[in-house]
Amino acid sequence: xxxxxxxxxxxxxxxxxxxxxxxxxxxxxxxxxxxxxxxxxxxxxxxxxxxxxxxxxxxxxxxxxxxxxxxxxxxxxxxxxxxxxxxxxxxxxxxxxxxxxxxxxxxxxxxxxxxxxxxxxxxxxxxxxxxxxxxxxxxxxxxxxxxxxxxxxxxxxxxxxxxxxxxxxxxxxxxxxxxxxxxxxxxxxxxxxxxxxxxxxxxxxxxxxxxxxxxxxxxxxxxxxxxxxxxxxxxxxxxxx
Amino acid sequence: xxxxxxxxxxxxxxxxxxxxxxxxxxxxxxxxxxxxxxxxxxxxxxxxxxxxxxxxxxxxxxxxxxxxxxxxxxxxxxxxxxxxxxxxxxxxxxxxxxxxxxxxxxxxxxxxxxxxxxxxxxxxxxxxxxxxxxxxxxxxxxxxxxxxxxxxxxxxxxxxxxxxxxxxxxxxxxxxxxxxxxxxxxxxxxxxxxxxxxxxxxxxxxxxxxxxxxxxxxxxxxxxxxxxxxxxxxxxxxxxxxxxxxxxxxxxxxxxxxxxxxxxxxxxxxxxxxxxxxxxxxx
Numbered sequence: 001x002x003x004x005x006x007x008x009x010x011x012x013x014x015x016x017x018x019x020x021x022x023x024x025x026x027x028x029x030x031x032x033x034x035x036x037x038x039x040x041x042x043x044x045x046x047x048x049x050x051x052x053x054x055x056x057x058x059x060x061x062x063x064x065x066x067x068x069x070x071x072x073x074x075x076x077x078x079x080x081x082x083x084x085x086x087x088x089x090x091x092x093x094x095x096x097x098x099x100x101x102x103x104x105x106x107x108x109x110x111x112x113x114x115x116x117x118x119x120x121x122x123x124x125x126x127x128x129x130x131x132x133x134x135x136x137x138x139x140x141x142x143x144x145x146x147x148x149x150x151x152x153x154x155x156x157x158x159x160x161x162x163x164x165x166x167x168x169x170x171x172x173x174x175x176x177x178x179x180x181x182x183x184x185x186x187x188x189x190x191x192x193x194x195x196x197x198x199x200x201x202x203x204x205x206x207x208x209x210x211x212x213x214x215x216x217x218x219x220x221x222x223x224x225x226x227x228x229x230x231x232x233x234x235x236x237x238x239x240x241x
Numbered sequence: 242x243x244x245x246x247x248x249x250x251x252x253x254x255x256x257x258x259x260x261x262x263x264x265x266x267x268x269x270x271x272x273x274x275x276x277x278x279x280x281x282x283x284x285x286x287x288x289x290x291x292x293x294x295x296x297x298x299x300x301x302x303x304x305x306x307x308x309x310x311x312x313x314x315x316x317x318x319x320x321x322x323x324x325x326x327x328x329x330x331x332x333x334x335x336x337x338x339x340x341x342x343x344x345x346x347x348x349x350x351x352x353x354x355x356x357x358x359x360x361x362x363x364x365x366x367x368x369x370x371x372x373x374x375x376x377x378x379x380x381x382x383x384x385x386x387x388x389x390x391x392x393x394x395x396x397x398x399x400x401x402x403x404x405x406x407x408x409x410x411x412x413x414x415x416x417x418x419x420x421x422x423x424x425x426x427x428x429x430x431x432x433x434x435x436x437x438x439x440x441x442x443x444x445x446x447x448x449x450x451x452x453x454x455x456x457x458x459x460x461x462x463x464x465x466x467x468x469x470x471x472x473x474x475x476x477x478x479x480x481x482x483x484x485x486x487x488x489x490x491x492x493x494x495x496x497x498x499x500x501x502x503x504x505x506x507x508x509x510x511x512x513x514x515x516x517x518x519x520x521x522x523x524x
Contacts, residue, residue: 074432077439093441095425175425175436184319185426188408191322191346 005195009186013199016182023168023178027100028161031107038108039115060109066170069102073174099171107164114160118153119145151222158215162208179203267490272309273330274300275316279429282454282515283336295515296334302507306498319408322346325483333483338410340477348486350495352479354512354520356450357470358411364463368444371397373469380474391418394468398422401443404433411446414475434460450516479522
């Protein structure tokens with residue numbers, strides 16, 4: 001282990017963390033925005049809507065993200081004339097757009113299923129209570145079903161956030177220089193993959209440590225009725241960290 | 242479990258013996274050769290998935306000269322040197338230029354070909370009108386005239402995006418000598434050419450031995466070569482075969498075989514076949 005090489009690599013890799021975080025944050029936000037309506041389509045009584053949403057989830061979930069990213073990036077390049085005619089080439093020319101599109105489509109598919117499951121897991125009694133006090137369908141969803149579903153979805157969605165932070169590393173294959181991309185560039189000059197990847201791994205580990213803590217804290221905050229002595233203690237501990 | 246442990250012990254002990262012991266003359270019977278398979282016409286795969294190219298033909302020729310059995314394995318470019326050092330194969334035969342940063346880690350045979358580096362851009366690009374004051378730049382030590390020519394090149398590339406393959410001499414060249422030009426890094430040269438054709442990057446650079454045949458193929462018919470012939474400095478001392486530093490005997494075997502192949506004209510024939518011109522090193 002060459003500690004000098006690790007020390008040299010560290011600041012360069014840290015400088016790429018904002019790129020990784022931007023990729024993850026933007027695609028998670030957009031993906032969540034897509035996932036909520038898609039989940040509603042999945043639980044809708046309309047066969048057509050539910051079928052369309054399921055087809056989307058099925059296709060995206062069953063193909064590797066790397067393949068999707070290559071298809072979007074190199075596929076759009078190959079059919080440039082078509083994309084130009086449609087006025088979309090300005091978007092697809094940019095590697096950032098392609099990476100965020102691929103990541104967004106992917107997280108939207110997984111999140112759709114997480115939210116769909118959570119909506120269906122909302123206890124019927126709660127929905128009936130809302131109906132009993134005369135809430136309209138929309139109000140029921142906004143005040144009762146959606147908030148409860150979000151609580152239920154959080155542990156699984158926390159997983160999804162962590163997976164997305166790691167998936168951003170695939171963007172390095174389409175010329176975006178995030179943490180993994182910088183790691184590859186450093187290795188190209190030093191030929192010391194172990195040292196550099198150990199640091200890169202530690203950076204992902206630290207990011208995901210913070211993410212998982214944040215998810216835990218949010219979970220406890222959203223579920224006051226489930227708090228126990230122990231949970232409260234671990235919240236305060238997490239807050240101090 | 243027990244057997245495994247014993248095997249592991251033996252492996253560790255014999256490993257230690259190898260490291261500690263003096264260099265024993267090794268009898269090479271099987272040599273495994275790593276290539277990238279994504280850098281036509283040096284090494285690539287045909288439609289049937291068979292490895293093809295100048296390097297593959299040369300490997301066969303050299304192995305028959307050395308009277309050894311050779312197996313060719315594929316290895317992604319960005320890990321090709323670390324995996325050689327780790328002992329996953331014995332030599333790298335993958336259009337690798339002999340360059341100082343690499344020579345710190347591994348050693349090279351004598352160059353088997355030497356070709357200049359040129360730029361390439363799509364037809365119709367304003368870059369193709371660029372005229373260099375010097376036709377060729379030998380970059381071992383950059384003279385003031387050469388620096389001026391490089392500056393002029395940098396000026397022409399201002400605001401343009403240049404594609405390089407990660408971990409190559411072209412990447413080092415751009416970073417060292419034209420640091421103000423925006424770069425895009427690619428994992429393979431094939432992906433880089435796709436983006437050059439689609440217009441995501443404005444230019445790229447590579448060895449003439451690769452570019453000349455490329456412009457004659459369908460995927461490169463819209464691309465034109467421009468700029469000075471560049472050699473030396475970051476581009477190194479020609480293209481060689483990489484071996485581990487401790488395998489001096491293997492390096493000598495390859496050196497001898499390369500010298501024979503150059504002397505009897507095999508290298509020239511292979512060069513004409515794959516590159517369309519003679520890229521044999523002069524000395």
